[in-house]
Amino acid sequence: MGKYKIKTLNGISKTGLDKFGQNYEVGSDIDTPDGIILRSASLHETEFPGNLHCIARAGAGVNNIPVERCSEKGIVVFNTPGANANAVKELAVAAMLLSSRKIVEGINWARSLKGDDLPKQVEKGKAQFAGPEISGKRLGVIGLGAIGVMVANAAVNLEMEVYGYDPYISVDHAWGLSRAVKKANDLRKLFKHCDYITLHIPLTDETKHMLGKEAFAEMKEGVRIINLSRGELVNDEDIIDALGAGIVSEYVTDFPNEKLINVPGVIPVPHLGASTPESEDNCAVMAVMQLKDFLENGNIRNSVNFPACDMGVSIVKHRLTIAHKNIPKMLGQISAVLSEQGTNIANMINRSRGDYAYTMVDLEEEIIDENVKRIRNITGVLRVRVI
Ligand SMILES: NC(=O)c1ccc[n+]([C@@H]2O[C@H](COP(=O)([O-])OP(=O)(O)OC[C@H]3O[C@@H](n4cnc5c(N)ncnc54)[C@H](O)[C@@H]3O)[C@@H](O)[C@H]2O)c1
Ligand SMILES: O=C(O)[C@H](O)COP(=O)(O)O
Numbered sequence: 297m298g299k300y301k302i303k304t305l306n307g308i309s310k311t312g313l314d315k316f317g318q319n320y321e322v323g324s325d326i327d328t329p330d331g332i333i334l335r336s337a338s339l340h341e342t343e344f345p346g347n348l349h350c351i352a353r354a355g356a357g358v359n360n361i362p363v364e365r366c367s368e369k370g371i372v373v374f375n376t377p378g379a380n381a382n383a384v385k386e387l388a389v390a391a392m393l394l395s396s397r398k399i400v401e402g403i404n405w406a407r408s409l410k411g412d413d414l415p416k417q418v419e420k421g422k423a424q425f426a427g428p429e430i431s432g433k434r435l436g437v438i439g440l441g442a443i444g445v446m447v448a449n450a451a452v453n454l455e456m457e458v459y460g461y462d463p464y465i466s467v468d469h470a471w472g473l474s475r476a477v478k479k480a481n482d483l484r485k486l487f488k489h490c491d492y493i494t495l496h497i498p499l500t501d502e503t504k505h506m507l508g509k510e511a512f513a514e515m516k517e518g519v520r521i522i523n524l525s526r527g528e529l530v531n532d533e534d535i536i537d538a539l540g541a542g543i544v545s546e547y548v549t550d551f552p553n554e555k556l557i558n559v560p561g562v563i564p565v566p567h568l569g570a571s572t573p574e575s576e577d578n579c580a581v582m583a584v585m586q587l588k589d590f591l592e593n594g595n596i597r598n599s600v601n602f603p604a605c606d607m608g609v610s611i612v613k614h615r616l617t618i619a620h621k622n623i624p625k626m627l628g629q630i631s632a633v634l635s636e637q638g639t640n641i642a643n644m645i646n647r648s649r650g651d652y653a654y655t656m657v658d659l660e661e662e663i664i665d666e667n668v669k670r671i672r673n674i675t676g677v678l679r680v681r682v683i
Pocket of ligand 1: 441465
């Protein structure tokens, strides 16, 4: 078996890449990779080579990856849940303060001062940069996943009154949420009462333009909006109107574009949410370890399109992994091929997730190519690997 080939897109932390080790050829110029590791680069226009088995997003959001197209080809897509959450939480706290205290304007003004009486000018001019404290104000957190929970809890510690909205919250994340966070059952109520609203949800067909004209019409006048999640969650034209009308007083976005950049009240941050050495290392290490375990053992952990599946380290003659559609009679057809050959199945596991499923089979003897072909040809089978 030759070396596994991994293509890198974006700058991936060396601490993570070093974990690939000797059996891997890793680089940005690899043509026919077994795996891809990336951050925000878009793969929507990319044709995938036939031998590409897996893609790891060193980060949270996977809207830059054509996940459904990958599923149809049996390509397993991973992300690294929670690995950059603390970095985003810290920037969210900073964003609330930036939106309140006119810190950026104040710094720019201080830098523009000239003369030999600067302390005097500072004291005379500072009043124009006064802004409210966040303590005692109401914060609405939309999305209570890895980041939203941390932001909500941090805001409680900063003495804010916090409302959380997430109809799909996981049990684990609910356990991690401070009891002081109040549950918002209805987004309209959250819009009506909150002084600050922060978004921590993925970009999907459901969430695109979640903040638009109708939402702004419900909001408290002067609300401050923090969007460190994805630009398209907010309708640009509508928030520009809401800023002009004074409904929104400040909009901190980690996703600036040409429409927003010079609008008064917009605080553009150049997608810095996860840009800390700590989270870049965390994400890369997690992504690399997941890719390695998948390529070497067929195990799936933290995939966004296939079920979690783990049979430990492969120590048998062959491990067969089969990505397939979640349809009846699949296991029967696979085991029929193996039993016709007289092969003893040492261990087998099958898991499903929505329309897709994954089967792992440990075999104590060689599997002949003809039978691998027969399994590949079963209707609904997307990909077969022999490890
Ligand atoms: N700015 C950055 O650098 C940066 C860094 C990390 C993540 N992000 C963005 O933040 C998003 C969230 O990251 P995370 O790590 O917290 O993800 P996560 O999967 O842990 O949490 C997302 C939460 O959103 C909830 N949700 C989904 N649809 C919802 C809806 N319609 N209404 C309310 N809640 C909904 C889910 O139930 C889940 O709890 C990512 O998808 C990514 O787009 C940005
Ligand atoms: O979804 C994410 O994890 C973030 O947007 C981080 O993106 P980045 O890795 O390109 O900084």
